[in-house]
Amino acid sequence: MVTITDIAQALGITPSTVSRALSGSTRVKEETRRAVQKKAQEMGYERNVVAANLRKGRSNIVGIIVPRIHREFFSNVIGGAESALNDAGYHVLICQSLETRDAEIKALKTLRNYSVAGVLLSHAIESTDGSHIPEILGRSIPLVQFDRVFPDLPGAKIVGANYDGAFKATSHLIQQGYKRIGTLAGYMSSQAYVERLSGYRMALESANLPYDKSIVFSDTIVRETGYQACIKALEAGCDALYCAGDFCALGAIDLLKEKGIRIPEDFGIVGTANESFTALMFPSMSSLGQHPFEMGQAAAKAFLEGRTDTQVIPMELHIRQSSNKNNTWQK
Amino acid sequence: MVTITDIAQALGITPSTVSRALSGSTRVKEETRRAVQKKAQEMGYERNVVAANLRKGRSNIVGIIVPRIHREFFSNVIGGAESALNDAGYHVLICQSLETRDAEIKALKTLRNYSVAGVLLSHAIESTDGSHIPEILGRSIPLVQFDRVFPDLPGAKIVGANYDGAFKATSHLIQQGYKRIGTLAGYMSSQAYVERLSGYRMALESANLPYDKSIVFSDTIVRETGYQACIKALEAGCDALYCAGDFCALGAIDLLKEKGIRIPEDFGIVGTANESFTALMFPSMSSLGQHPFEMGQAAAKAFLEGRTDTQVIPMELHIRQSSNKNNTWQK
DNA sequence: TTGTAAGCGTTATCAT
């Protein structure tokens, strides 16, 4: 590997000058800069980023911590973030918390240890508060939170319009004529779900419908728990569910099919996330869509631009068969 | 940040001893090792990996290069690889080639520059040969290829049982009684698709059916091209298609629905990849399943164990409605 | 078993 010292020797100058010429900004004669750049090109020089990082005390790596890489939502966020960061000369070190606080802490320490330029984080469900985060990152590593955020932490935040979205989704169910609308609300440890629940509640109250805690099912939001919760929802006389996730909505549909309950005639379902399967399944599932790729790009840009505000990414309601009594199909 | 020098001072010994005590193996008195470890703990020491990497000329980062992070298949591979690597103390730097050779080359150079411990790679479609890969990585960075591999490159390879799988899928269509079975074969620049085509061909020949090039559609395998190819397949008198991807199979189904052609009665479809939507759509789609998570784990383990052989991950045929005339439903 | 010293490749500070 060719170093700046090699170039310096070849040119009869010193490494410092080469370094300056190559790093752009500082005062170097135009002539020498050109000569250095030419020589560097010729010799196939590439800056050793590890050495540069050590000396500078910061790297051009951005860490991304997500609960699970292979969840459709998160992999899309990562895809969006990586593209934007890469365009700006950054690279992405990726960590999974697997929803545990310990792994999240370990990942944060790892990233600090690599002196990353920044951290993009969506916290583990197990992390009910975010105090560990600034504690580990300190003042010098900028933090961008996305999707699951701690509002009280400083720094940029990118969130979905959870309140608005859930309000729209629930209002839609009301308009369709469903009378007793429950919700699979998700983890109350996460702000995103708390807001979805608020949106649900306000939609009911705006329509002068009662908010009834006995049909608010707060649990993990996987297929199996959706199935289980739907049993209780039926017992409680529900005829529709707004679900804070698509997989728990799927579980609910599993049960309804099993019981021979017609969708959407007898029971309405709206999920959340607009996973790709929702449009393709039968009956197709109405879902409140997030925009993960854009969220990833927004998180990356917030880091790149040094923003510290909160950005809200709109959520769109995709009305499909599972909630559409009037049969106005929408792909 | 506390350094080994700090620990050394606190203990009245030298940094080298501290380094040795902390790096495990070398000869250090058990007593001092214990003292050092205790002190390190006390002072909250964490080894600066950047410095260590610079000195050693290699890092504990493994680079993963995939065409696109957010494709379901690849994100699952990454998820599996990350878990296994993380357990062994490695971290993952992630790069997207976006299917272009240039980005792939850039990523390889970046990873070399970070002196990564190894590279896990699934090459871009645009890369029709792999000569650039060892050229950039050299002898010292181990390469593990997965899914899309160049057989002539040295090093470990993890591939799906594409030949076997396509053979099974096509044989299944034959058994179901379809008479003229075409294929959406995918990119012939990639070995995986070449093998799927071979499996398709051999299944036909084993059943004494002709292999007819006019019903082999080789193209990109997205929804739209599947739709287009299916038009031609119908014109050519096909009554079934083995599709080398799920999305092109979906495009084919789009067309069949549009034309009112019954699935599976009049036309059979088998896709490849077993994307999650295949089980949920209507009619549910038969698909040749890969095991991306396991593939990622296998790739990681191949790196960790220094293997250089080729491992074949079996593919399973999931028979669902789209090819199941006998209606023996299988979830 | 431990200490000494050099060096990984770069950047930053001070001179010149």
Place this chain on the structure above:
DNA sequence: ATGATAACGCTTACAA
């Protein structure tokens, strides 16, 4: 505008 020098924190011959 350029050069000399030190330093980032660690590892590793070599010496003791």
